[in-house]
Amino acid sequence: MGRTRPGDAGAKVLKAASTLFYRDGIHAVGVDTVAAEAGVTKAALYGNFGSKSGLVVAYLRERDRRWQAEIDRITAAHTDPRERVLAVFDAYEAWFSADGYRGCAFLNATSEFPDPADPVREVVRHHKTALHSYLRAQLQRAEPQRADVLADELMLLLEGAAVTSVVAQSARPFHTAKRLAQTLI
Known part of the structure; x- marks a missing residue:
C-alpha cells in the first residue's frame, strides 16, 4: 500500500465508509474494515473522524x-x-x-x-x-x-x-x- 498524503486519509475513509455502510449496514461494518478498505491506519481514521459515530x-x-x-x-x-x-x-x-x-x-x-x-x-x-x-x-x-x-x-x-x-x-x-x-x- 502506498503512503497516504496528509489530508487524503479523510477522503479515502469517507469513500470506503460510504460504500461499506450503504452496502452492508452501518453496525455490520467495523472501523478495522473501513480502514483496511481505505488503505489507511485506524489512527488515521480516528484522527479524521474521532469515532465511528463521527464517521457515520x-x-x-x-x-x-x-x-x-x-x-x-x-x-x-x-x-x-x-x-x-x-x-x-x-x-x-x-x-x-x-x-x-x-x-x-x-x-x-x-x-x-x-x-x-x-x-x-x-x-x-x-x-x-x-x-x-x-x-x-x-x-x-x-x-x-x-x-x-x-x-x-x-x-x-x-x-x-x-x-x-x-x-x-x-x-x-x-x-x-x-x-x-x-x-x-
Missing part, C-alpha cells in the same frame, strides 16, 4: 450533500414549481436506478440508530426536513394556500415509494407516486 455522521452528511446536488441538477431544468416538485420523483427514481440500490440511506440509518437523541438521527432529521422545506417552497409558489398540507402528502408519497421500491426491487413505486403527486398538485 460524516458519511450521512456527505450523502445529504450529494443528494442535494442531485436534486438541484435534476430540478434546474424546470422553471415551473409544479414541474420542479415532480422532478424530485425523477431524482428518486434515478437514485433507485443506480447500482446497488438498498433504499434510502437515511431511513436505513434510522433503523440502526433507534435513539432519537443520537447525532445520527439529527442528520437524518435535517435531511428529511430539508427535502420537506424544498417541496414546501416550490409549492408555496404554485399553491400557497395548500403548500403545507401538500408538502406533507408528497413526503409520504416519496418515503412510501422509497421503501416499497426496495421491497419490490422495482422503480414502479416512484412512477405510481409521481402519478399520484400529479393529481394532488
Whole structure:
C-alpha cells in the first residue's frame, strides 16, 4: 500500500465508509474494515473522524450533500414549481436506478440508530426536513394556500415509494407516486 498524503486519509475513509455502510449496514461494518478498505491506519481514521459515530455522521452528511446536488441538477431544468416538485420523483427514481440500490440511506440509518437523541438521527432529521422545506417552497409558489398540507402528502408519497421500491426491487413505486403527486398538485 502506498503512503497516504496528509489530508487524503479523510477522503479515502469517507469513500470506503460510504460504500461499506450503504452496502452492508452501518453496525455490520467495523472501523478495522473501513480502514483496511481505505488503505489507511485506524489512527488515521480516528484522527479524521474521532469515532465511528463521527464517521457515520460524516458519511450521512456527505450523502445529504450529494443528494442535494442531485436534486438541484435534476430540478434546474424546470422553471415551473409544479414541474420542479415532480422532478424530485425523477431524482428518486434515478437514485433507485443506480447500482446497488438498498433504499434510502437515511431511513436505513434510522433503523440502526433507534435513539432519537443520537447525532445520527439529527442528520437524518435535517435531511428529511430539508427535502420537506424544498417541496414546501416550490409549492408555496404554485399553491400557497395548500403548500403545507401538500408538502406533507408528497413526503409520504416519496418515503412510501422509497421503501416499497426496495421491497419490490422495482422503480414502479416512484412512477405510481409521481402519478399520484400529479393529481394532488
